[in-house]
Amino acid sequence: MSIIGPRPILWNQFDLIEERGKYGVNDIYQGLTGWTQINKKDEIYAKAKFDSEYVNKMGIAFDTFIFIKSIQVVISNKGIREGYNNMNI
Template sequence: MKRLLDLALALMAAVILAIPLFFVVLAVRMTSPGPALYWSDRVGRNNSVFRMPKFRSMRIDTPAVATHLLENPAQWLTPIGSFLRKSSLDELPQLWSIFRGDMSFVGPRPALFNQHDLIALRTEKGVHSLLPGLTGWAQINGRDELPIPQKVALDEEYLQRRSLAFDIRIIWLTFWRVVRRDGVAH
């Protein structure tokens, strides 16, 4: 049931957002050198690595580490990178990952391949068995501002409480967090 909901929502979103997505591609290409998409190695279900697309919000020479580990993350942003991140438009290409089955709409956010502390703690708590999500319980309860142990505790709570009703609640709350730009660091 969850997979059917993911596919239906992803298809509906892709159709509705086709024109805005086209304009984001143009804006990224016109404001900085390099491709419009950045393909990031991420950790998925059962700790398997997959390639996740995002609209590129950082320069092409940015080190491949979590943003919070960069000394001055703002120096790496493209001219429209801050806007893409605050509006969460950079996340929209992940619809592709949902179509492929690498991600779901709701689940723990996929860790970077080199976030060993996050991956280990999620594995210890059983969270690694979930399909990662475009949004999740931790996302709407702090997003970039949460320390890893608190993020994993919220991911574990999602693991225990997951249901269609809970997913719908998380999607609804995500919409409001994005509109208000809550919890976005950069």
């Protein structure tokens, strides 16, 4: 596992495993944060699309950009939250 890369997925997310496999995403190291997370995508095909973009663009400069952007997303507290309906409560 690395710091930057596609997030690990659950073993039972068969659709996502298959979709990511088409783009070679399953063949690289998984990470704690990635392109999909800073773009706040949580839908299967959107995840696969952003993960495939990462595979095509991965490198030191892109990883540094994702790392800095991830810190900004965490500090702003405006990311995807499981089970949260995005209403201001």
